[in-house]
Amino acid sequence: MLGDWERHRRRSSSTRHKCEKEQKEETEEKFEQLVPKLGGNDREKHKAEARKRADVTPTKYGEIQLQKQQQEIVHCSNNEGTSGNEKTMGVSGLGEGIPMSERSEDIFANDIFGESPIGAQELGKKRSFLIKENAHCDNWDDPGGYYTYHCGEVLHGRYEIMAGHGMGVFSNVVRAKDLKAGKGDSSEVAIKIIRNIPVMYKAGKQEISILEKLASADPKDRRHCVRFISSFMYRNHLCLIFESLHMNLRELLKKFGSDVGLKLTAVRTYSKQLFIALKHLKSCNVLHCDIKPDNVLVNEAKTKLKLCDFGSAMPTGTNEITPYLVSRFYRAPEIILGLPYNHPLDMWSVGCSLFELYTGKLLFPGKTNNDMLRLHMESKGALPKKMLRKGTFAKEHFDQDFKYFHEKDPVTKMTVKRHPVMNIKRQDVSSVVSSFPGEDPKMLFNFNDLLKRILVLDPEKRLKVEQALSHPFVSGK
Incomplete structure (x- = not known):
């Protein structure tokens, strides 16, 4: 029988290898996000670069820093x-x-x-x-x-x-x-x-x-x-x-709202400022393509926020289809399906971020794009068939009858087998948000309504930024 120390060592080793594998995949995914920005003619070249550079994972970087002899x-x-x-x-x-x-x-x-x-x-x-x-x-x-x-x-x-x-x-x-x-x-x-x-x-x-x-x-x-x-x-x-600003919203959540979120009044203040930033991007014909709490900074007084990290940003209108745009948990369904995208993709990311600010939880913690679609449909129902017909990558997640299949081997847990899912259990976002007591009922109702209008699967029907700024939750009217 293995001793406690040996079991701990093996468990730690297994966890480390799993994290390194995930970090390598994420690094490669980040490189592939560059493809639509740098031109379709270089797609294979960029993918090869991604695979090559993914070998230098963050964990390896930390180890290299520690192992150098002359410091x-x-x-x-x-x-x-x-x-x-x-x-x-x-x-x-x-x-x-x-x-x-x-x-x-x-x-x-x-x-x-x-x-x-x-x-x-x-x-x-x-x-x-x-x-x-x-x-x-x-x-x-x-x-x-x-x-x-x-x-x-x-x-x-x-x-x-x-x-x-x-x-x-x-x-x-x-x-x-x-x-x-x-x-x-x-x-x-x-x-x-x-x-x-x-x-x-x-x-x-x-x-x-x-x-x-x-x-x-x-x-x-x-x-x-x-x-x-x-x-x-x-x-x-x-x-x-x-x-230089004080901290990002991820740090703010960890410090003041870990696992419980922020007060709804603070979320309302931040939401208005985020929508002002989105309106500015829209007027300049720019897509941010990576909105999430990590990429929003706040000042020391925590009263003013600013959108940052435009490394994935691009002009509207000339963008190549890719399933890896936007960090996965904040990735809109049109990106995963391979549909043309525009400003609604940033609005979806803001909706996910606002939910996270209030609850302290990730709204859609999918492990793969396939898993993300499952979570989207559990929350919002079946995807419109017109999106599935036009989606470049829809066949990777749906059969010819538009039935979603969940790719997961029950033994190895690897995503290799296709299992059609006949019925998607629906759980609306409001059922999670409304479970938090102590907030003003009217404000909470308006917040739920805002999220409902933002998190619409069809990007054409998703709330526009001008509508968001005049919404009762944001305007306070």
């Missing part, structure tokens, strides 16, 4: 780890998802302003210092193309790095002091350092183009999109400079 310790303060990973463990029902960021072993977030690598995070929290690598001219990058920075380093002769501020699939982010800040300007900025990979550089340039367009259309900074300051090249890395 110099430098003191650095205020290196607070943040959380943005959205994997779930052991959940599959509507509104039952608990973000993996609530788990102690979560060490990486695929978002701007996400969590620092485990080595730097633990050192920063426990002993207030960070790891400094040997930054020789031939050793600027790690094996994954990330820039290896150190505290106190001055970028572009102007920005002194104060602390690591996160790491994602596309970049790492640092907090820095602007040594040439003007009078009245904030001296602290956030710098997004794009990985030294050609496809990332190209995506970064497109992000800058969109950020500049949004900023020029909002000179008074009133439209709740993160303020882009400028960009520069540093040691073959494209660097984007942003205003």
Whole structure:
């Protein structure tokens, strides 16, 4: 009989390998999200790059940082780890998802302003210092193309790095002091350092183009999109400079509403500001394509939010069909089915995020696209047949009679066998939201109504942003 220690070791090893596999798949999926932005002619090239780069997973990155032999310790303060990973463990029902960021072993977030690598995070929290690598001219990058920075380093002769501020699939982010800040300007900025990979550089340039367009259309900074300051090249890395804000909504939830959510009055305030941001995007013909709590920042007073991370954003009208656009839990059904998409995809993501802000739970914690469709239909009923007829990828989830099949082997739990599902058990979102006592009944009714109108399977019938801004829950009328 195995001892307790051996059983624990094997269980931990199994969990680690499973997490690494999921992280590799997620990294590859993130790379494939670049395909519609960078042009259909390079599809296979990008997929090959995705498979290659997915081998350098976040866990491996953390291990590499810890295993390097010659490291110099430098003191650095205020290196607070943040959380943005959205994997779930052991959940599959509507509104039952608990973000993996609530788990102690979560060490990486695929978002701007996400969590620092485990080595730097633990050192920063426990002993207030960070790891400094040997930054020789031939050793600027790690094996994954990330820039290896150190505290106190001055970028572009102007920005002194104060602390690591996160790491994602596309970049790492640092907090820095602007040594040439003007009078009245904030001296602290956030710098997004794009990985030294050609496809990332190209995506970064497109992000800058969109950020500049949004900023020029909002000179008074009133439209709740993160303020882009400028960009520069540093040691073959494209660097984007942003205003520095306090925390993202994922961190806010973890700190003030873990597993229970925020007060409905706060959700109403944030919803209005999100819809103002969506209206601004619509007027500029821009799709964000990755709205979720991780990509919404709040100020220190927690009264004002701003939409951030436009790394997946794109202009409307010329977008290639892909089933991997938008982070999975916030992915609209038209994306999964392979239908043309537009502004309604961002509205769907906002609806999922608002539910999460109020309940503290993921609304649709699907493990695959197939599983996501199951959860969508459990909440909203059968998908319209017109969507299934036109969907490029519908045949991957429905048979010729439009009957949904759930791909799952009952023994291995792998998604390989197709089992038609004759009846979908329906559980409306309101049944989950209404179970929370202590809120104003009228406001709660209006919130449920707002979610019902947003989370419509047919994107053509989904609530428009102008309608959302005038909805009683948002307007308070």
